[in-house]
Amino acid sequence: MNIIVCIKQVPAKDAPLAIAGNWIKESDIGFEMNEPDSFALEEALRLKEKHGGEVIALSMGPERVKQTIKEALAKGADRAIHIADDNFAQLDPLGSARALAAAIQKEKVDLVLTGLQSDDHGFGQTGVLLAGLLNLPHATIIMQIEVADGKMRLKRELEAGWFQHIECPLPAVLSIQSGINKVRYATLKGIMAAKKKEIATITRESLGVTGEATQKIEKIYVPTKTKRTEYLTGTPKEVAAKLVEKLKFEARVI
Amino acid sequence: MKILVITELRQGKWNNTSFETLVAAQQIAVTTSSTVSALVIGKGVAALAEELAAKNVAEVLLVEHDLLEAYTPDGYCVALKQVIESSKPELVLFPHTYQVRDFAPKLAAMLGKGMIGDCIGYRNEGGKLVFVRQMFQGKTAADVTFAGVAPWFASFQSGAFRSDLLAAHPSGKAAVNKVAVTLNAAQIRTKPLELFKEAKSAVDLTQAPLIVAIGRGIKAPENIPLAQALAKAIGGEIAASRPICDEGWLPMERQIGSSGQTVAPKLYLALGISGAIQHVVGMKGARTIVAINKDANAPIFEIADYGVVGDIFEIMPALTEELQKTKS
Ligand SMILES: Cc1cc2nc3c(=O)[nH]c(=O)nc-3n(C[C@H](O)[C@H](O)[C@H](O)COP(=O)(O)OP(=O)(O)OC[C@H]3O[C@@H](n4cnc5c(N)ncnc54)[C@H](O)[C@@H]3O)c2cc1C
Numbered sequence: 001m002n003i004i005v006c007i008k009q010v011p012a013k014d015a016p017l018a019i020a021g022n023w024i025k026e027s028d029i030g031f032e033m034n035e036p037d038s039f040a041l042e043e044a045l046r047l048k049e050k051h052g053g054e055v056i057a058l059s060m061g062p063e064r065v066k067q068t069i070k071e072a073l074a075k076g077a078d079r080a081i082h083i084a085d086d087n088f089a090q091l092d093p094l095g096s097a098r099a100l101a102a103a104i105q106k107e108k109v110d111l112v113l114t115g116l117q118s119d120d121h122g123f124g125q126t127g128v129l130l131a132g133l134l135n136l137p138h139a140t141i142i143m144q145i146e147v148a149d150g151k152m153r154l155k156r157e158l159e160a161g162w163f164q165h166i167e168c169p170l171p172a173v174l175s176i177q178s179g180i181n182k183v184r185y186a187t188l189k190g191i192m193a194a195k196k197k198e199i200a201t202i203t204r205e206s207l208g209v210t211g212e213a214t215q216k217i218e219k220i221y222v223p224t225k226t227k228r229t230e231y232l233t234g235t236p237k238e239v240a241a242k243l244v245e246k247l248k249f250e251a252r253v254i
Numbered sequence: 255m256k257i258l259v260i261t262e263l264r265q266g267k268w269n270n271t272s273f274e275t276l277v278a279a280q281q282i283a284v285t286t287s288s289t290v291s292a293l294v295i296g297k298g299v300a301a302l303a304e305e306l307a308a309k310n311v312a313e314v315l316l317v318e319h320d321l322l323e324a325y326t327p328d329g330y331c332v333a334l335k336q337v338i339e340s341s342k343p344e345l346v347l348f349p350h351t352y353q354v355r356d357f358a359p360k361l362a363a364m365l366g367k368g369m370i371g372d373c374i375g376y377r378n379e380g381g382k383l384v385f386v387r388q389m390f391q392g393k394t395a396a397d398v399t400f401a402g403v404a405p406w407f408a409s410f411q412s413g414a415f416r417s418d419l420l421a422a423h424p425s426g427k428a429a430v431n432k433v434a435v436t437l438n439a440a441q442i443r444t445k446p447l448e449l450f451k452e453a454k455s456a457v458d459l460t461q462a463p464l465i466v467a468i469g470r471g472i473k474a475p476e477n478i479p480l481a482q483a484l485a486k487a488i489g490g491e492i493a494a495s496r497p498i499c500d501e502g503w504l505p506m507e508r509q510i511g512s513s514g515q516t517v518a519p520k521l522y523l524a525l526g527i528s529g530a531i532q533h534v535v536g537m538k539g540a541r542t543i544v545a546i547n548k549d550a551n552a553p554i555f556e557i558a559d560y561g562v563v564g565d566i567f568e569i570m571p572a573l574t575e576e577l578q579k580t581k582s
């Protein structure tokens with residue numbers, strides 16, 4: 001089973017964000033693998049261990065994303081494709097998916113996995129768009145994959161604690177939800193082996209994707225507060241005393 | 255402009271966020287002198303279409319087919335593409351549900367269009383609609399506009415509009431117009447099977463008046479007893495954000511948010527929770543919200559009544575002690 005995993009590199013969870021126009025200042029902050037994508041990668045590796053085949057990591061972004069690609073290779077991906085694009089943050093969801101789809105189309109794959117949402121743009125669209133562009137069946141918010149007889153039985157998460165089983169033929173595109181598995185750490189052996197693995201770099205322009213942007217992020221900003229928050233300050237002991245007093249006599253909830 | 259709202263049913267009943275989106279459409283229609291059409295899709299849903307017709311809409315589109323009885327992304331995309339091509343709306347609005355996430359981006363793409371998903375509001379800037387959505391897990395908001403020509407597609411986050419503001423039809427009832435679609439079984443590639451819930455335990459957080467909720471700030475399962483001691487001192491239930499339940503540190507029925515429980519307690523104490531929208535939709539109805547977080551810019555403070563910028567490992571024990579003191 002040949003699997004492509006789409007992996008986006010995003011600002012680290014605790015990175016202090018400095019806004020610059022419609023994006024952030026990228027210097028001075030750390031980046032990491034988008035969380036659901038690490039679950040998607042793990043799922044791909046497990047499927048490969050069970051059913052054989054190859055796992056290809058695919059990531060679009062500037063030079064910095066190579067670091068995340070190397071992490072994927074160290075964890076066990078066989079090879080990687082880097083779509084180099086310094087301006088990828090300006091792409092709309094469709095434009096971004098078109099580029100990823102063009103790279104996927106050059107490969108023979110049985111399954112494309114994405115995370116269900118990126119922590120930076122947070123479009124939550126890429127997997128579904130890839131399915132549309134590649135004309136493949138798809139399912140999203142996946143919490144379990146079982147492959148048998150050339151098709152998959154999936155567990156899809158719904159709202160409010162509900163789930164649904166779905167049958168899906170192969171090839172297909174799945175968007176993976178965080179928590180589907182326990183992700184592995186890269187071993188030293190894996191890190192060494194990754195050094196010999198191939199990273200094919202292609203520019204986004206060379207993929208020849210066309211089509212106009214359908215939307216534009218005009219600007220980003222710190223959200224305006226809708227509620228008046230009363231901040232309590234002091235030593236932990238003082239804060240605790242103030243808070244208990246507020247909850248008792250002002251909010252009257254305890 | 256013609257605005258089309260795609261409503262959603264859940265096992266034959268209204269998904270309330272459909273009405274929120276209808277309210278958004280009614281408000282946009284007022285500022286842009288537009289008309290609102292509402293669409294019902296499924297099988298045997300004519301009665302629901304009649305119900306919708308009593309709202310302030312220009313018309314209700316009724317899309318029925320045997321193959322639309324159960325939701326499938328393929329079935330919905332094939333059917334709705336035909337409806338959009340024939341009824342020619344400029345703006346197509348959806349509630350941002352898990353089902354909409356599953357098909358709407360593709361539906362838009364089949365028409366060569368894009369969707370602005372998960373919006374929390376909009377503004378009309380001199381005739382140009384600006385949609386507001388979150389980026390960076392709620393740490394920033396973004397103003398997004400459509401490029402190119404209609405139709406445009408957008409979805410609104412649950413809770414972004416108040417469904418109780420839904421306006422009734424001024425003079426009785428709008429027309430219900432059936433739209434025929436052609437759809438065959440071979441076009442539907444996935445097969446939806448049964449819906450189920452995982453085994454449920456005794457705890458019903460929706461009934462708990464006081465909730466102490468922990469997030470990834472708790473760092474390790476060894477630290478959870480600190481929060482449990484606090485919950486005990488206050489006489490509340492312990493709950494958590496998704497990552498805590500994903501790790502198995504607390505059972506899933508204690509997860510608050512769009513995938514978990516929606517609660518509205520008297521007090522919600524959020525410890526080391528950043529305030530991502532999928533968490534917030536599950537608890538923003540709480541009467542009093544207290545957030546304790548070491549990051550002063552954490553989005554959870556936007557909805558907090560009381561905030562403490564600090565380390566939960568210092569404040570949790572102090573708070574537990576203070577509560578025990580005042581009780582005795
Ligand atoms: C379709 C979908 C469904 C989802 N469903 C849900 C859902 O139902 N429920 C849910 O919760 N999430 C859900 N999520 C995930 C959600 O987007 C967030 O990723 C998640 O809520 C983040 O959890 P968190 O706040 O605990 O972690 P983080 O975002 O990592 O935040 C941790 C916070 O702890 C603070 N912190 C760290 N250390 C300390 C300390 N010592 N003292 C004080 N503060 C500290 C940090 O400043 C940070 O703000 C869903 C996502 C998607 C895409």
Ligand SMILES: Nc1ncnc2c1ncn2[C@@H]1O[C@H](COP(=O)(O)O)[C@@H](O)[C@H]1O
Nearest residue numbers: 006007060114115117118123124125126
């Ligand atoms: N630039 C990118 N490179 C690789 N994968 C991506 C990229 N952008 C989005 N994805 C994939 O699409 C998923 C959803 O992203 P989004 O639609 O932005 O929320 C991510 O979790 C990734 O798996």
